[in-house]
Amino acid sequence: MILALETSCDDTCAAVVTRAGEIRANVISSQGVHDRYGGVVPEIASRHHLELVNTVVDDALARAGASLDDVELVAVTQGPGLVGALLVGVATAKGLAAARRLPLAPVDHLQGHVAATYLEPEPMEPPFLCLLASGGHTLLARVTEPGAYEVLGRTLDDAAGEAFDKGARLLGLPYPGGPALSKLAEAGDASAFDFPTAARVTGLDFSFAGLKTALLYAVRDLGEEETRRRAADLAASYEHAIVEGLILRVERALVAEPGARLALGGGVAANARLRERAAGLGVELKVPPSELCTDNAAMIASAARWVEPLPFPDYLGLDAYATRRAA
Amino acid sequence: MILLGLDTATTATVAGVLRADGSVVEVRDDPEPGVRPGHANRLLASAEEALERAGVGWEEVERLAVGVGPGSFTGLRIGIATARALAQARALPLVGVSSLEALARGAGEPPLVLAVLDARRGEAFAAAWRGGAPVLAAAALPPEALAERVRALPAPPLAVGDGAVRFRGPLEAAGALVPPDQDGVHRLRAEHVCRLGAAGKPTDRDALLPDYLREPDAVPRPR
Ligand SMILES: [Zn+2]
Numbered sequence: 001m002i003l004a005l006e007t008s009c010d011d012t013c014a015a016v017v018t019r020a021g022e023i024r025a026n027v028i029s030s031q032g033v034h035d036r037y038g039g040v041v042p043e044i045a046s047r048h049h050l051e052l053v054n055t056v057v058d059d060a061l062a063r064a065g066a067s068l069d070d071v072e073l074v075a076v077t078q079g080p081g082l083v084g085a086l087l088v089g090v091a092t093a094k095g096l097a098a099a100r101r102l103p104l105a106p107v108d109h110l111q112g113h114v115a116a117t118y119l120e121p122e123p124m125e126p127p128f129l130c131l132l133a134s135g136g137h138t139l140l141a142r143v144t145e146p147g148a149y150e151v152l153g154r155t156l157d158d159a160a161g162e163a164f165d166k167g168a169r170l171l172g173l174p175y176p177g178g179p180a181l182s183k184l185a186e187a188g189d190a191s192a193f194d195f196p197t198a199a200r201v202t203g204l205d206f207s208f209a210g211l212k213t214a215l216l217y218a219v220r221d222l223g224e225e226e227t228r229r230r231a232a233d234l235a236a237s238y239e240h241a242i243v244e245g246l247i248l249r250v251e252r253a254l255v256a257e258p259g260a261r262l263a264l265g266g267g268v269a270a271n272a273r274l275r276e277r278a279a280g281l282g283v284e285l286k287v288p289p290s291e292l293c294t295d296n297a298a299m300i301a302s303a304a305r306w307v308e309p310l311p312f313p314d315y316l317g318l319d320a321y322a323t324r325r326a327a
Numbered sequence: 328m329i330l331l332g333l334d335t336a337t338t339a340t341v342a343g344v345l346r347a348d349g350s351v352v353e354v355r356d357d358p359e360p361g362v363r364p365g366h367a368n369r370l371l372a373s374a375e376e377a378l379e380r381a382g383v384g385w386e387e388v389e390r391l392a393v394g395v396g397p398g399s400f401t402g403l404r405i406g407i408a409t410a411r412a413l414a415q416a417r418a419l420p421l422v423g424v425s426s427l428e429a430l431a432r433g434a435g436e437p438p439l440v441l442a443v444l445d446a447r448r449g450e451a452f453a454a455a456w457r458g459g460a461p462v463l464a465a466a467a468l469p470p471e472a473l474a475e476r477v478r479a480l481p482a483p484p485l486a487v488g489d490g491a492v493r494f495r496g497p498l499e500a501a502g503a504l505v506p507p508d509q510d511g512v513h514r515l516r517a518e519h520v521c522r523l524g525a526a527g528k529p530t531d532r533d534a535l536l537p538d539y540l541r542e543p544d545a546v547p548r549p550r
Contacts, residue, residue: 043400043543047536050404054411055533068416084401087367091405094371095412099385316372 008081153204343517392524
């Protein structure tokens with residue numbers, strides 16, 4: 001069995017997954033403490049990871065009905081992410097592996113999101129297009145084999161989840177803003193405001209900075225009272241623009257690759273409107289359950305199945321990395 | 328008792344093994360000035376190397392000790408996360424050790440010893456002991472406040488550590504004795520982490536956390 005750890009942002013995660021991709025335990029400890037800061041504070045995230053990491057591992061093993069004796073491979077997110085946060089997971093994984101002379105698989109976080117698609121039940125196997133959208137990343141990739149992906153387009157500025165959070169803040173909603181904004185949008189008219197989808201950005205790259213600015217101007221022009229009165233319409237129109245901005249790039253990619261299948265991943269893939277729009281594209285679609293779309297360690301274990309594991313002692317010097325190295 | 332000790336509170340990466348005969352084997356990495364500490368790359372490799380040189384296998388290790396700082400936040404977390412994971416993997420008892428006290432122990436037995444670490448941002452982490460008993464509790468202090476504390480001590484202390492070197496001026500002006508910059512006494516040694524660890528009481532694994540002494544730089548957003 002594979003024991004995996006993921007600590008790249010503010011969730012402390014451990015999972016136990018079989019070589020065949022069957023999830024035995026997937027524990028996610030959300031820190032929740034960042035809400036009052038209006039965003040993730042790296043130092044606070046790192047402190048909480050250290051407090052939680054060993055119990056989360058114990059918990060995952062217990063829920064899997066397993067012990068460390070059953071673990072054949074330790075996997076860990078090496079990056080990209082918050083380095084201080086990643087280092088807690090990497091140091092822990094290295095210590096667990098070394099003291100038991102187990103091999104260790106360092107996993108790329110984004111490869112992990114892609115690999116959520118391969119988990120049982122109902123895995124989707126390559127080739128497919130993968131739209132990853134979360135608070136930290138937004139990209140469209142072509143996946144031709146399980147262990148690799150090719151980036152077709154990425155965001156030029158904000159990530160889609162970040163756009164949700166920033167929009168929510170402008171509308172006075174609490175952090176994390178995505179779910180709150182979507183909830184508010186349910187009662188609104190998505191065509192009330194014409195927000196930009198960065199359609200003029202050609203190719204498959206995304207951009208959400210203009211959208212954020214457009215909402216800022218709309219809020220300023222409406223004034224405080226009118227903004228409050230029309231908050232649902234603003235939220236619905238804003239969400240609509242984010243979703244259309246994402247779907248537009250998928251549609252462009254599908255023109256170039258007719259008949260391609262599509263998988264969604266990342267926290268924004270939990271968004272109901274995005275799921276609806278993707279389902280309406282007329283292509284075979286795979287959306288993992290929400291708990292496998294947001295950051296989790298099961299996806300890291302899944303990806304580890306296609307990583308050449310480092311035998312002891314080759315990983316003793318393994319370090320984390322903040323940004324993706326040249327592929 | 329056979330014990331593996333680790334410390335990452337300073338820029339050095341320190342690992343050591345206390346053997347059954349009471350001797351300590353140390354493996355350390357002291358980066359050149361201006362070079363990034365090697366905690367992430369060096370700690371676990373140093374621990375394995377110390378075990379190997381000491382001729383000790385994992386199944387013989389009876390206890391783990393780790394420096395809890397104060398020191399660099401990231402460094403401390405690497406040390407403590409590593410120690411906790413090793414304890415978890417081998418089901419071993421775990422002891423947290425004050426890194427300042429380990430540093431002070433390396434100064435021999437002067438009447439009064441002041442351990443000072445460079446806390447960056449122009450501050451020092453400092454604590455003092457007289458005959459093993461604390462006379463100044465660990466605190467993060469700017470140089471003026473540190474000098475004031477030194478003057479208030481019952482006798483002029485011997486000041487050791489990278490912070491003693493860094494703040495030599497104000498410390499000497501306040502009456503402290505600071506050995507030459509290159510003196511090995513300024514380096515935290517595995518031996519003292521191991522001996523303090525052997526003498527200390529094991530703590531609950533999940534309660535073992537860094538002695539940060541400082542709050543994170545984060546201000547809640549007004550609502
Ligand atoms: Zn992610």
